[in-house]
Amino acid sequence: MNELDGLDHLDRRIIAALQVDGRRTFSSLADEFGVPASSVRYRLKKLEDEGVLQVVGIANPLAIGFDRLALIGVQVRPGSARAICKALAALPETSYVVITSGKFDVMVEVICRDVAHIVDVLENKIGALDDVVSTESFFVLEVHKLAYGWGVPEVSSAD
Template sequence: MRLDDVDRRLIAALQPDGRRPYSRIASDLGVSESVVRYRAQRLERAGILQVVGIADPLKIGFDLMAMIGVKVRPASLDAVCAAVSALPETSYVASVAGGYDVFVEVICRDSAHFGELLTQRLHAIDGVVGAESFLILEMHKMAYGWGVGEVAAAEAER
């Protein structure tokens, strides 16, 4: 699905405030409210847009967040990513290039929960050959408004 300027501007308008009224977005974009509603629903159905409430887990009762760098046996990356994604503690799973094959963000109740997740479940996944944990002490920035307009400008320059 190709995005046009209205789609990009709609996404940019929702990134800082996903509850912003469609009527205000329509006014800012110079289109009707029905166009905004239709475009938002189409973007959601296509898996491009997801409007959610995001909370800082460390401020709502979870005591431990960590990033885990996972090393994977060759040819098992997709299976490992699928298995890790199925763990309820994971909030972020990405295959990467570099010293690790996968980065995983996990949110746990406490260190005992984290220890069980890491040693009993993550390391037991077929294809995982190693993992290194990085405990998150404090979140300094959680932002999702990373500039859809900048991507559009870069595409236009090509």
């Protein structure tokens, strides 16, 4: 089932509002949407429990001592992409792990402290996985957009 199938208009508005400002209070959302704060609290808990929404603080890695960001293309043995993704997702250095089409079976974003750290991740963590055939690293030199709000269907600013 598509997660959006179970979302109503209020759920979508809560998600949209929290993507703009994840620190909004239940009462401010309730006032904006014309519902009780308990309804917002219940809906948010349900969205979190169902894995639809996660409200977190995102730190700028460059500002806290992580100055090596890289995308890593990973080629794996046939049939092992999901298992490799599960293993990579468990690594603290990974922030993004996806199965892809094209030259690479899996793409991974890693955030590391320095060159020695990224070498360790490539050689001793990613490269050490049995079904990894090869990797190719793409170091991030400049970030021009980093966004976490991708909109919610059927929610407009006029709602």
